[in-house]
Structure formats: structure tokens, C-alpha cells
Amino acid sequence: MSEEKSLNFLEEIIEQDLAEGKNGGRVHTRFPPEPNGYLHIGHATSICLNFGLARKYNGKCNLRFDDTNPITEETEYVESIMNDVKWLGFEWDELHFTSDYFGQLHDYAVALIKKGLAYVDDSSVEEIAATKGDIGVPGKETPYRNRSVEENLQLFEEMRQGKYPDGAKVLRAKIDMAHPNLLMRDPLLYRIKHAHHHRTGNTWCIYPMYDFAHGQSDSLEQITHSICTLEFIHHRPLYDWFIEKLEIFPSHQYEFARRNLSYTVMSKRKLLKLVTDKYVSGWDDPRMPTVSGIRRRGFTAESIRNFCDRIGVAKRDNVTDMSLMEFFVREDLNKKANRVMAVLDPVKLVITNYPEGNGEMLHCENNPEDPAAGFRELPFSRELWIERDDFMENPPKKYFRLAPGQMVRLKHGYIIKAEEVIKDTEGNVTEIHCTYIPESKSGNDTSGINVKGTIHWVSAPHAKTAEIRMYDRLFRVEDPSSEDGDFRDFINPDSLKVIPTAYIEPALAEAKAGDTFQFLRLGYFCVDTDTTADHLIFNRTVTLKDGWAKEQKKA
RNA sequence: AGUUCCAUUGUGUAAAGGUAGCACAACUGAUUUUGGUUCAGUUAGUCUAGGUUCGAAUCCUGGUGGAACUACCA
DSSP: OOOOOOOOHHHHHHHHHHHTTGGGGOOEEEEOOOSSSOOBHHHHHHHHHHHHHHHHTTOEEEEEEOOOOTTTOOHHHHHHHHHHHHHTTOOOSEEEEGGGGHHHHHHHHHHHHHTTOEEEEOOOHHHHHHHTOBTTBOOOOOGGGGOOHHHHHHHHHHHHHTOSOTTSOEEEEOSOTTOSSGGGSSOEEEEEOOOOBTTTBTSOSEEEOHHHHHHHHHHHTTOSEEEEEGGGGGGHHHHHHHHHHHTOOOOEEEEEOOOOBTTOOOOHHHHHHHHHTTSSSSTTOTTSOBHHHHHHHTOOHHHHHHHHHHHOOOSSOOOBOHHHHHHHHHHHHHHHOEEEOEESSEEEEEETTSOSSSOEEEEEESOTTOGGGOEEEEEEOSEEEEEGGGBOSSOOTTOOSBOTTOEEEETTSOEEEEEEEEEOTTSOEEEEEEEEOGGGOTTSOOSOOOOSOEEOEEEGGGOEEEEEEEEOOSBSSSOGGGOOSOGGGGBOTTSEEEEEEEEEOGGGGGOOTTOEEEETTTEEEEEOTTOOSSSOEEEEEEOOOOHHHHHHHHO
């Protein structure tokens, strides 16, 4: 049986083009971010799509910075974007900046003027908006629309030379002021901005608009399939118009629906607001849907690639549930992350019949899913920390863990039986006394006893401490992007919970930033970039599936 | 209102006129020294009304519902 994977609509288009011998059998895509912010998971789908298509069809994919607006763009963003693309596991075939084409784009503008297809307009922003018309209402032509080619050439040259202040004049295409598509009503091609550009400095004071730059840049790079999101679909007639009138390489634009994720926002404007208004610690806050944020949180590049492949690409509106992304993270980490033990909410456990002194070392498997991960030695002793909710004085029926008179296994260690509970004056449990069964040692258990529960622990005299940061969804509402206004109304106040001192097993003190572990029964945790030898910080990447929680919900 | 795009289980996607399938989620059960993992299984879907056809999720028409477009942003 050939495992025939179904094609998405873009792959179908490409295969048809290939079958027809279009573009000489070439496939060339590009990922074209504007360097005005950090990349987010939505960009990641676009990256996986563009680079993935190129990889699949033996083609090429460029990284192009669409830097036509000097006001918003910064070198810091350029660097973070290149870093994120590489981290996701992709290499660009060519690196370009739209600003490298400013000279060529200027020549294209001159060519359009010469053909009588572009003119200089002296109207103000307000006048242009007022004469644009409206949905269903045709616009009005400006009095400057019929200037001669010579005059337009001269004025455009004077614009370039810096003879006019910002906003005094613009270059517009001469198309149709009554066109039902607002974008075809004499769109702006160039505007005057006396501003410093992050790459071209002060060389230019006129800058091309997106529409006049994007398609031509695609064409200059011989891009065969220019893939963008659906909101650009109205731009396609313009895209094609420039290519036709300039008689340049016919790149084609294809649109797909933006990917949305439940409980998160993708708009760069809103992400920027989260950062500048300090709702989060920065672009790489582990709650942010940015590539740098989810990386810091411990999501792996492979799981993101798998996620993007799985959710696919289509043209209908969509909101993918977070649980799908979390599944791919768990799937990947389950194979890779070593199992270790940590106690987040400790209570003391004393094994009264275990000898006092230094205890013993236990031989522990690092990862049952990966035999190559090996073993480690783990100290065991008379006094341990265990998780507070692994003991219940009055347990419900299906509670498999510690309770008075009930037996449980200490992971990698012995079976114990709870004998006595010590409480403070307010009735809080401060210590649990129990006995152990010496013949039940993990690995050579001759006791013949079967217990239903296994709990994790850390030897009290050997334990190290660490700070644990637990993250939850940043937003309370499922689709925060549908809401406008103040974030405060729908930010989740419990999105960050800090545990200043948790107990961890001693070997973990050596862990380095970026290392990820499964804390047994608690979830996956990743060492934070701010961690130091004196102060270990773990971020919770994702929780484990919780069978006990389900059990309780039923009750 | 005009133009354009879209509509398949709770979610995301397949089925190019011929058995509505996959993954996640949910639910059963088995295995398990993690209430994890793994394995087996169950529930659940073509927006609507017509038309074309031997046969329609697919093609056509009308309706309904949703989205995008009215920046000297990209």
C-alpha cells in the first residue's frame, strides 16, 4: 500500500504547475516579514509552509525583509527574525531586503509615468481620503490627475531630491477612481518621508508603498509562488496590474487563511501593547505566542513544525484549539525529556523503620521511552519531601495514593504504609510517619505486594531548591482578538504563578538553560534563560494529562 | 450597501461526481513501578432549499451565516 498523503490546495496548485511545465519546473517561494516586531506562531505556520513547500518540491525559499517603512523598522527585529527562522530549522536560499531594490523600484515608477500610468498628486491626506469614495460609492478624480508625462517626471524627480516636505506630494497609479475594489482607485505608489532608514540611512526621502514593492520584489527574485494571508486577496489585482504594465517576471500570489489559536492574540499591534504596557515581561515572556516566547517556555522546534504540518492550510476561517499544539509538545518531549523528581508543595515524610544516617543510592532509569538515556544514581534516606496532595487523611473511593493505613510505592524506591499523621495546632499536616517494606525495593521486589499508586519524592537532606514558574493561558476569553479596548478586561490574573522554593533532586542543580525535563507526575519543565548557579529557575512547559482530575470531575 | 472570499463531527483538516476518512478533544476498556506513555474501541459531521445526474460534500441557482476591503502600515 502506498501511503498517499493528501495534498493541500497549494500543493495541488504547485503540482499542476509542475505538470504543465510552468516556470521551467521551478518552485521558488519566500517568507517576507516586515522587521517591526518579533515573529509569532502565526508566522511560524507561514515559515513552515513556504520553506516546507520549497523543500518538498526541490525548490528554493528566500527570506526577504519587507522594509519599506523607515519609521517602524529596526535592526533588532531583523536579527530576532533571522534567529527564529534558523531555530525553527530552516535555511534560506537567498537573503534579501526590499530596501535593496529601492533603486530598481524607482526606475519602475519612472517607467509607469512614461507610460502615462502614474502621476504626481499634490492633494493632502484628507483630500485623498475624501475623494476616495466609499464602499459602493465611486471616488472622484483629483485635478492633478491629468498632468503631462514631462511634468510628472519632473515633479517625481524633485520629490526624490527632497524639494518637498513630508505629505506634500505623492505618486499615484492612474487606474480607475470608480473601481469597485477600493485598492484600484489610483493607489499610492510613493510617499515622502524624510526619515532615517535602518539600512539605507538618508539616501532616500521617498519610500515605495507595500503594493508597489511587494510584487515587483517577488518578480525580481523570480518567485514562482508568492503565498500570503487572505487579507491580501484584494491586493492581487493590483499585484497583477503592476506586473502586466511593467512587463516583468510574472510571479503569482496565492492566499490562505490566517491561523488563529484559541486564547491568544496574533496581532503585532496587540502583542506590542502587551510588551510596552508591561502586561508581560517582554517579547520572550513564556506566555507570549511569539517564537521566542514559546522557545523560552520549552516548546521544541520539532513540535512546532509537526503542529504546523498537521493543522495544514486552507481558506476558511479557523481557530485551532491550544490542546492540539500542546499534544505535539507532549508527544515530542515524551520521547526526549529525562524523568526527574521535584516536589512543588512539600510535606515531610519520615520512614520510622528506616535506619538513620546517610541512606542509600538508587539506580534510576532516566527515560523509559528512550533506553539510550541511561541511568542515574539518586539518594534515598529516612526523611523525604513528598507532594502535599499525595496524602489525604480522608480519601475518596478511587484515591490511589497515601492515606492512613494505605500503601503506595515511592518511585524507584520502596513500598511504604502511612502509620501516623502529625499536625500543628491549626490542624495542618506537618509530618507523615510511615513504615517501609525492605523486601519491596524497586528492581528486586520479593514482597509480593501490589500497590495501585506510585508517588514522587525528594530526599530531604539531599534536596536542592529551585524557583518554579507555572504558566497558564494569558487570556480568559477564548478569542481575545475579537475584543477591542483594554486588555485588562480579559487577561487571566492567574496566568503566572511562582513557587519560590521547590525541592528538586540534587543532580538537577547541574541543569543548563534550555534543558527540559519531565518532573514525574507534574509536567514538563524547562530551565529558564535567567537561571544562575545560585538561583535555578524552571518554567513549566506543559502539564501532563491528568487522569485523576478526570476521575474527580466525574464524582 | 458594493466587491471579494469562505461554509464537512466540539476543534483543525481529507475525500478533483462513486464507501464521508485522519489527527486532536471527549468517553469505554486493557497494559503500566508516572492517574504519564502505549494499545484496543465508542460517540459525533457535509449550513439550507431547489436543480443537473444512475449517483452530489463536490457542479449550477437562490437563501442563510461568517470573514476581508474604505491607512501617505505591511
